[in-house]
Amino acid sequence: MAKPKKISTLNQSIWPYLSPRHWPTWFGVGIAWLLAHLPWKLQRFLGKQVGRLIHKVSARRRNICLTNLQLCYPTMTQNEREQLTKKHFESMGMGFFEMLISWFFPVEHTAPRVTFSGEALLKETFEQGKGCVIIGGHFSSIDLCGGQMTRFVKVHPIYKLQSNPVLNWIMERQRERTFEKTIERSNMREVVKTLKDNCAVWYAVDQDYGRKASVFAPFFGVNCATIAHIGKVSRITDAPVLLYDYYRTETGYHISLQATPDGFPYLDDVENAVAMNKMMEKLINSKKEQYFWTHRRFKTQINEGDKDPY
Incomplete structure (x- = not known):
């Protein structure tokens, strides 16, 4: 069965998506709206419970998480990996509620719970007038913290279309x-335009986008497909690159922008991929349970046709 085609809905009316076949999705959206309006502490509690439930019933996702942890942390005991997996699912459950908050509330709603560091670095970067490429990873609070970043920097994120047209809308x-502005990930012209306008583009560089868009570099010691064109984007525009970190705390969220290593990005795509993966490892190690371990990070193998570990 062919997968549904992913089409942007930005220039389309809502009316085509109100037909009866979409009613189940809209019913789910209504429930999501109600959940988004629950008190924050209750959302955290329920998020953990949702995560625990998914951990019990989703053997496939649980296996992906455990496989990734075994590959990335081979010295962990099986019990340690299982405990981290449980915490990861709890974190993703909380991330579900945070995503709903980002859908139905403006960024000001959560602003009092957010701290930020990197103001001086941002000022120095944008004084160059060349925009900025921001790179980061996928953590469970990505939707909420991504929106909060707009309070500190004019950023145009790279995004991927969804298969469900209602959710896309x-x-x-x-x-x-x-x-x-948001930029669909294949639209390089808009990326260049954003940087020339002295704005930032935001790439999540820790997921597998397939063989054509990637080079292979170690990630926790295991070779994996890593996005290849960050260096190209920076070279075309002469835009500097900053590292984006964010995470959930006991009382809210923290966001930071940090300098990348001297000379980065380099001329060689593989060297860039190695450096980016090292940066991601450092971010992940400080908050392991919040990382997207349920993503099939190693699904593309160096030798085409080799079986992936999942």
């Missing part, structure tokens, strides 16, 4: 409300 409008 909602998410694209949420992004349009939050961000001045």
Whole structure:
């Protein structure tokens, strides 16, 4: 069965998505709206419970997480990996509620719970007038913290279309409300335009986008497909690159922008991939349970046709 085609809904009316076949999705969206309006502490509690439930019933996702942890942390005991897996699912459950907050509330709603570091670095970077490429990873609070970043820097995130047209309609409008502009990941012309306008583009560089868009570099000692064109984007525009970190705390969230290593990005795509993966490892190690371990990071193998570990 062919996969549904992913099409942008930004220039489309809502009416085509109100037909009866979409009613189940809209019913789910209504429940999501109600959940988004629950008190924050209750959302955290329920998020953990949702995560625990998914951990019990989703053997496939549980296996992906455990496989990734075994590959990335071979010295961990099996019990340690299982405990970290449980915490990871709890974190992802909380991330579900944070995603709903980002859908239905403006960024000001959560602003009092957010701290930020990197103001001086940002000022120095944008004084160059060349924009900025921001790189980061996928952690469970990505939706909420991504929106919060707009309070500190004019950023245009790179995004991927969804298969469900109703969810696409909602998410694209949420992004349009939050961000001045979003850029579909294949639209390189808009990326260059954003940087020339002295704005930032934001790439999550820790997922497998397939063989054509990647080079292979070690990630926790295991070779994996890593996005290849960050260096190209920076070279074309002469834009500096900053590292984006964010995480959930006991009382809220922290966001930071940090300098990348001297000379980065380099001329060689593989060297860039090695450096980016090292940066991601450092971010992950400080908050392991919040990382997206349920993503099939190693699904593309160096030798085409080799079986992936999942």
